Amino acid sequence: MTHDISGLEPVATFCGECDCGCPQLFVDPGASADRRIVLTDDFGQRVQMSADQFSSLVADAKNGKLDGIA
Template identity: 60%
Template sequence: MIDTTGLQHVATFCGQCNCGCPELYLDPAADEERRVVITDDFGQRIQMSLGQLADLVADARNGVLDAVLAQA
């Protein structure tokens, strides 16, 4: 279980079960390059800047991940 104390919850991806779905948080106390926190259901977390998150979202909107999802 990941300690999310002090983090601002933004979104839960799935949320239709009780398995610890991936979640997106903002950490207002972190340095800018580590402000965004994404957790997974295996107890791991990654941190990135808001700029990196914006790039990820833009790439997803532009279809960069479509091929990955088509293989699933």
């Protein structure tokens, strides 16, 4: 599955070892501040959030709050 990623700045690809349309993380410099961070999944969906929201998610992951969910 391909995503329309034109204009997005790639940050990370999660997996990347297949051709299944791996989840990806982007920055959308043209988006409003509350939608600048973009996560795409391998089903063609996307989630947009602010940099502050994404920073909170990363902090929670680093602090172990997401451990055990997978």
